[in-house]
Amino acid sequence: MRQLKSSSFKFHEPDEIGQGNVVERFISATKGIDGKLGDETWACAWAPDNSYFAWSSGHRILHLIPWDAHRQKRHDGGDKEGLSKRKYHIIDCSDLIWSLAFGSGRAQNGHCSAYGGRYDPSLIIATGLGNGKIRLWNCTEGTLIIELLDHRDTVRCLNFSNDGNLQLISASRDGSLKLWDIPDGGNMYSTFKPHGLNFIGCRFAPNARFIAAVGTNRMAYLWKSPSLNSQFVKLDGHYHDVSCCDFSPDSALLATGSYDTKVIVWSVHKLTKLLVLGHMFPSPSMIFAGGANGHYVRSVAFCPNGLTLTTMSEDGYARYWDLSSQPDDPYVVGEVPDALCGQLSPDGSVLSVGFRDGDVIMLSANQSVPPLMHLSRQAILKHLTKYDLQALGLPKIVQDFLSYCDLTESHR
Template identity: 50%
Template sequence: MRQVKSSSFEFLEPDQIDQADVSDHLTAALSPYNSGKSGREGWTCAWAPDSSYFAWSSGYRILHLIPWDANKKKRHDPADTEGLKERKYHMIDCGELIWALAFGSGLPQKASHIYRHCSYDKNLVVATGLASGRIKLFNCFTGSVIVELLDHRDTVRGLDFSKDGSLQLMSGSRDGTLKLWDLNNEGNMYCTHKARAKVNACKFSMNGKFAAAVGTNKTVLLWHGPIKDSPFYRLEGHHNEVVGVDFSSDSVLMATASFDTRVIIWNAYRVQRLRELGHLHPSPSLIFAGGANDNFVRSVNFSRDGVNVATVCDDGFVRFWHWEEDGDPVSVLQVSDPLCGQFSSDGTVLGVGTRSGDAQFVCAPQPLPSLLQLSRVAVRKAMRSDSVDGLPLPYLLKHFLKYRDFLKDDSRLL
């Protein structure tokens, strides 16, 4: 029996798990604002859909837009113009603390003031959620403000663009509301949903069929269809504030991260809990999980292949999990006070923001997915669960395609 050194892992000690590598370290810019006071935290980071840019909040109102070379897996050297394609590094003062970031791109559907400020054949927009409730959108090519969206009354903690190129923006705020904005219509706000909780994060699925939001009061909300027109499910399972949410590339799975030390992976179609990823062992009691337990999970992200899940936790570890496998993560890295993380679009790099305002690029493990997993992801990108039922396949194969092999008791689904 091993001598327990860390309660953060179930079977192995940290030094017995593969250690991830850091490919680059970004240092927070010195700021004349609030020097030596709170506000330096890097609460959020984001990648452009094609990984052409990495956006990072270094605290003190400062947004960094950093060109990224996806082929070389590194940020562009400002002195190297090869492959830069007119992309430039920008350091932008947003005027107040930044709590959320999201990239969006799309083609104009009609004449718009917003599109006159950004050429989408070569540029992206980045949205910033600010402490006052404002949302500022910037042209990534010029670094200039395109538009400000004003309606939230408290800090905007969640932002996400639809993945269909229509530039529909979803925002979630600590004022307890989710809002939808149409950038093809001058940034018109066309829907408000009262979440009955302070919203910490929100997300569209890749196929556009789902939307999710998480927040205080153990809140996990899931929509099957547009928020404006569809009923929602309130998922139960967490015991503390929920702060992170993400969908897998086939849009079947949803992961939520909570201060209760756990990540829960759900089947979004069937609204079922499939698996838990624990960050404190043994799992804390309900009272301990609902309070300050030093193992708050800050963020969760699926990689593109659907095999890796990355989590960031207050115990100082960034973890990479093969979520289909039981036990401890397959790779870890100890980082000082990590606060957020997000995969690049190809899943090879995880950007991590820290409480000191610095950021790191962490190399993610690259497992070879099984043919079964690749087939499942390919089928589920095109088919709903009820469509799978109609395929002329054996029951066990349908069972696998619908992710039922992870349910401990499937008898109730027969």
């Protein structure tokens, strides 16, 4: 058996795997501005309609960059066609930026929400700061809209619901998870604070019916309703802090990434483990998985086709995984040394990766066309709940397919 030189992959060397293409690079203008810590890009984000890319370049500075999705690059300021009055904004947020999220009064289906109020249909961006404040900015004007003041420590993650209602969820190092109603003056209406745990990541499901949150001490929680006051389920499977999570576009799958070097893909409806994606081989044993290993998983994101997953690891590689085939190794990788965060564009065309020195690159990779059966499954699950499907009395083989049982090793 061939001996592998890289511990990051199971069967292949990095040069034997397809390579992603760097299509754009942003250089931090504040790099090394005072010789102190603060250069890092801890967060980047994409507008739901791909119109803007947001980038925290370190030293409190937020860049709002109009994006040309067709050309996969920033908009040329001299080319007014398609710019739609969008402007490049550089904003000083008064403290280090740890998290970013775009929100819009338009739902993903394009309809305006009657609940949007004066924020509808304007695009806004939320910045989570090191001092615990959350600041919301108007993307068109680059002006401050409102400041949310309830967290007592760094806001590690932010996420808006995709239904156009501008509900915001925030996760903080103060150990709390909070829900905010932005149209109601930023009213904080729900808090969840377990004892002795700190939150690192949080997500609304695309259908706005579920919430996921992850954090220290192997924490991965799932709420089967968009309320923190409802009963939650704890997903057991990781052996270290859980750093990131993301739902599939049809809200039927949840991927969680951990410092234990693994990503677990869960069935949201059955609450079962479907797949485990490794980022270190051999994997750390349970007794050692809770320590430093150089292969922390820092980001995870589903592509729009629902069968491609992107991850970014501390080992210096961004990965594209095809969940429909044997996912022992990714099918595309990109070298990203000293990367801290990764975020996939809504159309799946590029993966933005932020670095410790404040720079950002855009990686592009080809994605396979999913089978027609899977596209049908996605369409069904976007519009029907688990209980709707049970009421139909479908054959077990169809129910298993709709539950993504075909992704498990026993069905390969």
